[in-house]
Amino acid sequence: MKDSGMGGLEAQVAPQLHLNGVKPSHLATAASAAISTPASTTAPKTGSSPAAKWNTKNLALRLGADIISAASAAALVAPIISIIDRSIMENASGSRPLVDSLKSSLRSLLRHPAGVVFSKPFALIFAVYGGTYLTANTLDTATSTVRSLPATHVTSGTAKFAASSAANIGVCIYKDQVFVRLFGPPGITPRPVTVPSYLLFAARDCMTIFASFNLPPLLGPVLSRRLGDEVQRHVSGQTLAQFAAPAAVQLASTPAHLWGLDIYNRPAASSWGERWAAVRKNWAVSTAAxxxxxVPAFGVGGVVNLKVRRGLMDTLV
Incomplete structure (x- = not known):
């Protein structure tokens, strides 16, 4: 090779392109193909990202469906729950035995239903469960919107547990402090509910919420696989889990409830053993109650809320 005289090798001459064999029609075809190539086939620029897609279809109507399903379920279960809660409170305070309280309240419901429906206990129970169902429903709607999922999507994660617990505990603790004052020990001036009672009521509600909203979506598919086709014609695994999980957790949550009531009813109790004796005395009958x-609160109510919401959402998909 010859020296180029500039400290390098002599540059080689590029070979000539021979276009004699290329027809004009070929060039025209190639040019038109290059022009028609969509811009999306080109590599994206560094740092660019596709626009997020949200499922906002019929969003206002979906939120309306959340409200309707929550209110329907709460109105259905509030009468019987308010009666049972009153009987548990009166039994724990010594006002009336549980069975006598149940009989009296049921007679009032049958004879004067309007008086029960428009009473403070009914309103409080409606607020507790209506608010809890609505929180769970709107969280599902928010999740389906942000993640672009179907409107019928139901979550079962930590977010639902945290949101539902916050809504339930916030209203339920207020309900409990009203109930213990309304149906507390006879002849005693109502007094403020103390922090230990609030904490025990909160622990009770956390257990119930977890078993009512988080466990059924997880247990439902497992039960469905284990149940035979004949059984599933009558009841699905999801429905069975919705009834069984909240009921079973009452074995653990009832002692927390009774302990909180005993702290309010007997503030002068001197020892843990004395309180545990009172809890153990009322444990069996209170757990059954x-x-x-x-079962109506998160079993019947949960199923009604779920099915009403799903039915409404199916029309909005």
Whole structure:
């Protein structure tokens, strides 16, 4: 190779392109193909990202469906739950035995239903469960919107547990302090509910919320796989889980409830053993009563809320 005289090798001459064999029609076809190539086939610029897509279809109507389903479920279960809650409170305070309280309240419901429906206990229970159902429903709607999922999507994660617990505990603690004053020990001036009672009521509600909103979506598919086709013609695994999980957790949550009531009813109790004796005395009958209240609250109410919402959402998909 010859020296180029500039400290390098002599540059080689590029070979000539021979276009004699290329027809004009070929060039025209190639040019038109290059022009028609969509811009999306080109590589995106560094740092660019596709626009987020949200499922906002019929969003206002979907929120309306959340409200309707929550209110329907709460109105259905509030009468019986308010009666059972009153009987548990009166039994724990010594005002009346649980069975006598139930009989009296049921007679009032049958003879004067308007008086029960428009009473403060009914309104408080409606607020507790209506607010809880609505929080869970709107969280599902928010999740389906942000993640572009179907409107019928139902979540079961930590966010639902936290949001539902916050809504339930916030209203339920207010309800409890009103109930203990209305149906507390006879002849005693109502006094403020103390922090230990509030904490025990909150623990009770956290257990119930977890078993009512988080466990059924997880247990439902498992039960469906284990149930035979004949059984599932009558009841699905999801429905069975919605009834069983909230009821079963009352075995653990009822002692917390009774302990909180005992702190209010007997503030002068001197020892843990003395309080535990009172809890153990009322544990069996109170657990049975709370299972009877939780089945309508998160069993019947949960199924009604779920099915009404799903039926409404199916029309909006």
């Amino acid at each position: 709370r299972i009877c209240r939780i």
